[in-house]
Amino acid sequence: MSYEMIGITVLWIFLYGYLIVASVDFGAGFYAYYAKITKKDHVMNQLISRYLSPVWEVTNVFFVFFFVGVVGFFPDTAHYYGTALLVPGSIAIILLAIRGSFYAFENYGSKKSNVYMFLYGATGLLIPASLSMALTLSEGGFIVEENGVVSLKYFKLFTNPYSWSVVFLAIVSVLFISATFLTFYAARANDRPALTLVRKYALFWSVPTIIASLTAFIALSQHNQRHYEAMLDLWWMFGLSVGFFLIAMALLYQGKHYGLAFISVMFQFFFAFFGYGAGHLPYILDPYITITEGATHQSMGFALIVAFIAGLCLLIPSLILLMRLFLFDADYVKGKR
Amino acid sequence: MNVDPVLMSRLITTMTLGFHIIFATLGVGIPLMISIAEFIGVKKKDPHYRMLARRWARGFVITVAVGVVTGTAIGLQLSLVWPEFMQVAGNVISLPLFMEVFAFFFEAIFLGMYLYTWDRFKKPFTHWLLSLPVVIGGGLSAIFITTVNAFMNTPEGFTMANGAFAAVNPITAMFNPATPSKVFHVLTSAYVTCAAILAAISAFMMLRKKASDYHKKALKLTVTVTFIFASLTAIAGDLSAKFLAEHQSEKLAAAEWHFETEKGADLIMFGWLDEQNEPRYEFRFPKLLSFLAHSDFNSEVTGLEEFPEEVRPPLWIHYMFDLMTAIGIFLLAVSMLYLIFSKVKKWNEHNKGLLILIFLSGPLAFLAIEFGWILAEEGRQPWIIRGYMTVEEAATSSPYIGLMFWLFLGLYIVLGTLCTVTLRKMFRSNPAEEELEKLYPTIEKGDDS
Numbered sequence: 001m002s003y004e005m006i007g008i009t010v011l012w013i014f015l016y017g018y019l020i021v022a023s024v025d026f027g028a029g030f031y032a033y034y035a036k037i038t039k040k041d042h043v044m045n046q047l048i049s050r051y052l053s054p055v056w057e058v059t060n061v062f063f064v065f066f067f068v069g070v071v072g073f074f075p076d077t078a079h080y081y082g083t084a085l086l087v088p089g090s091i092a093i094i095l096l097a098i099r100g101s102f103y104a105f106e107n108y109g110s111k112k113s114n115v116y117m118f119l120y121g122a123t124g125l126l127i128p129a130s131l132s133m134a135l136t137l138s139e140g141g142f143i144v145e146e147n148g149v150v151s152l153k154y155f156k157l158f159t160n161p162y163s164w165s166v167v168f169l170a171i172v173s174v175l176f177i178s179a180t181f182l183t184f185y186a187a188r189a190n191d192r193p194a195l196t197l198v199r200k201y202a203l204f205w206s207v208p209t210i211i212a213s214l215t216a217f218i219a220l221s222q223h224n225q226r227h228y229e230a231m232l233d234l235w236w237m238f239g240l241s242v243g244f245f246l247i248a249m250a251l252l253y254q255g256k257h258y259g260l261a262f263i264s265v266m267f268q269f270f271f272a273f274f275g276y277g278a279g280h281l282p283y284i285l286d287p288y289i290t291i292t293e294g295a296t297h298q299s300m301g302f303a304l305i306v307a308f309i310a311g312l313c314l315l316i317p318s319l320i321l322l323m324r325l326f327l328f329d330a331d332y333v334k335g336k337r
Numbered sequence: 338m339n340v341d342p343v344l345m346s347r348l349i350t351t352m353t354l355g356f357h358i359i360f361a362t363l364g365v366g367i368p369l370m371i372s373i374a375e376f377i378g379v380k381k382k383d384p385h386y387r388m389l390a391r392r393w394a395r396g397f398v399i400t401v402a403v404g405v406v407t408g409t410a411i412g413l414q415l416s417l418v419w420p421e422f423m424q425v426a427g428n429v430i431s432l433p434l435f436m437e438v439f440a441f442f443f444e445a446i447f448l449g450m451y452l453y454t455w456d457r458f459k460k461p462f463t464h465w466l467l468s469l470p471v472v473i474g475g476g477l478s479a480i481f482i483t484t485v486n487a488f489m490n491t492p493e494g495f496t497m498a499n500g501a502f503a504a505v506n507p508i509t510a511m512f513n514p515a516t517p518s519k520v521f522h523v524l525t526s527a528y529v530t531c532a533a534i535l536a537a538i539s540a541f542m543m544l545r546k547k548a549s550d551y552h553k554k555a556l557k558l559t560v561t562v563t564f565i566f567a568s569l570t571a572i573a574g575d576l577s578a579k580f581l582a583e584h585q586s587e588k589l590a591a592a593e594w595h596f597e598t599e600k601g602a603d604l605i606m607f608g609w610l611d612e613q614n615e616p617r618y619e620f621r622f623p624k625l626l627s628f629l630a631h632s633d634f635n636s637e638v639t640g641l642e643e644f645p646e647e648v649r650p651p652l653w654i655h656y657m658f659d660l661m662t663a664i665g666i667f668l669l670a671v672s673m674l675y676l677i678f679s680k681v682k683k684w685n686e687h688n689k690g691l692l693i694l695i696f697l698s699g700p701l702a703f704l705a706i707e708f709g710w711i712l713a714e715e716g717r718q719p720w721i722i723r724g725y726m727t728v729e730e731a732a733t734s735s736p737y738i739g740l741m742f743w744l745f746l747g748l749y750i751v752l753g754t755l756c757t758v759t760l761r762k763m764f765r766s767n768p769a770e771e772e773l774e775k776l777y778p779t780i781e782k783g784d785d786s
Binding site for chain 1: 398399401402403405406407408409410412413414415416417418419420421422423424425427428429431432434435436437438439441442443445446447448449450453454457470502503504505506507508733734735737738740741744745748752755756759
């Protein structure tokens with residue numbers, strides 16, 4: 001495998017990692033606020049904050065890792081995406097800043113504030129919407145280079161059915177992934193009332209998730225024929241994705257093996273996300289950047305991969321330790337420690 | 338209003354970094370202080386020190402949150418505001434950038450563990466061990482990111498072919514000539530600043546109320562650490578000046594208003610320039626600049642006139658240099674004074690005057706960080722990569738950059754205010770003495786006063 005192929009695969013894995021952990025986080029923020037306004041916060045908030053408190057900063061790093069890596073492996077992305085995304089990117093930064101810091105102000109500060117809670121919940125839905133915009137742009141047609149000047153066609157973007165279908169998909173997936181995780185977590189904590197509530201959310205959001213996936217698929221066929229056909233060639237990946245979705249639904253519906261249900265959801269998104277990504281290749285930005293032409297020098301690509309392997313040797317044991325302390329330690333989850 | 342995108346790009350970056358650098362400094366230095374305090378506490382079985390670690394850690398979380406989000410902002414802004422720079426330099430500097438994220442990742446994972454496992458382990462030392470990766474992660478991320486900045490000052494590790502970087506050697510680029518002195522200076526100054534700000538908090542508490550044992554111990558620990566790292570920072574500063582004299586003499590010459598190349602050059606402090614660019618009302622230290630530059634009072638120091646006018650840095654960086662060094666000397670002097678006072682039996686190291694000086698040294702240390710950073714960055718104008726790319730060639734061409742400036746200004750005002758308010762509330766409503774009694778009921782009465 002060529003080094004640029006390794007590079008894009010690694011980055012895609014990290015983006016997938018972000019998709020899962022951030023969805024849990026973003027969704028939990030929304031549910032925490034929703035529970036508050038529907039006066040069910042006593043049922044859920046303890047559960048959510050026990051999980052979120054030790055891991056909230058880790059989530060952010062997955063994202064930083066991805067964009068630093070993309071620019072490192074494919075410096076041309078800075079020229080195109082950097083210029084075109086100034087406004088949406090800055091808005092995403094501000095939303096992330098509000099969310100991250102308000103979480104700390106709310107949870108570690110001495111006074112609870114409704115405004116913080118609201119912003120925390122609202123940004124949880126707005127951030128996935130704004131970040132998913134970058135995926136839409138990568139399909140081409142929205143970022144245009146004329147006489148060396150890169151610009152973003154806002155009107156075209158906001159009137160395009162594909163971009164809206166992606167936004168819709170992002171939001172409902174966040175709520176679905178998060179609810180399945182919280183169901184698993186509540187089951188581990190033996191928290192019956194919370195379990196009943198979040199299981200209901202999970203079942204509820206499964207329907208729009210599958211509808212949105214199909215809508216996005218159809219809208220893509222209208223917008224980028226090449227990508228759509230490449231994805232049809234990888235039909236088995238999407239078939240597996242639907243299969244895992246059905247397994248997850250069955251388990252959730254029967255009310256058992258919630259851990260397995262969450263893993264199935266992870267596989268559902270894994271196959272859909274990798275099928276989408278593989279079909280996108282060789283373009284990173286259609287038609288300006290391909291993975292071969294846009295890649296960095298070989299020596300740098302090689303150094304990055306070495307650094308990546310060394311970094312993983314450090315990170316994986318640390319992440320396992322973190323999970324053992326907070327996710328799989330039954331006493332901690334139940335609130336005894 | 339017709340705004341110049343280059344100027345706005347520079348202002349946005351100045352603002353973001355100027356804000357981030359406060360929290361980044363705290364992120365590097367505070368974990369060390371927490372770790373030291375907990376170590377002493379565990380070793381001596383002294384609840385005061387363990388409470389210090391706990392309370393510092395609690396405040397630290399709030400600043401980490403702001404540090405993380407502004408750090409994310411600057412990471413993204415590099416590509417958004419300076420796309421052409423990243424397109425070119427990304428080929429050379431992405432390795433340290435990538436490694437910085439790893440260090441940050443490592444730190445974030447263990448910080449979460451450290452904060453939520455205070456009473457979970459049988460042996461208190463196990464918990465203390467968790468603080469070490471946080472200290473190391475914080476230090477490493479500072480080192481990696483500083484190598485990036487060092488590269489922009491003294492670029493190495495590539496050849497030029499058709500206006501693009503070729504034959505890239507990422508390791509040579511990381512360990513360029515500016516790296517050692519910069520890394521040393523950044524680390525020591527971060528540690529001294531954090532020790533000084535924590536000392537300032539203790540001094541402030543002692544000025545307001547009668548001194549309790551808790552605050553006395555805190556003061557002793559923090560001022561001692563301040564003294565150690567202030568001394569090391571002075572050495573680091575000296576090394577940086579020698580580095581500049583050799584590799585970036587236009588920066589040193591502009592900072593020192595040293596126009597003509599000469600032997601036995603004077604060091605100039607303060608003063609201002611008249612119309613003929615002659616320093617007025619300055620303090621002159623004969624031949625000291627030569628000594629600072631080459632460890633020899635009669636050595637030759639390159640003057641600014643050797644450089645074409647269009648690549649000279651602005652002359653006002655002289656004031657930044659003066660303020661930074663003056664504060665550095667002040668920190669060293671105050672911490673030394675405290676240590677002398679505490680050694681002599683008859684003198685009271687907690688007298689009001691000394692406490693006021695210690696209190697002042699905290700905010701001053703932060704100012705010195707900002708001044709020093711402005712000196713380093715403005716001192717390489719007009720270059721973004723010295724000798725290869727100017728800031729004008731690197732900035733975004735997007736017309737919306739001016740608008741973004743106001744957006745971010747608003748964000749930082751909100752974050753800064755809320756961070757201060759939260760921290761104040763957190764400690765006001767819960768004084769250390771009360772918390773000590775609650776957690777360690779064995780502590781003898783009379784400790785709180």
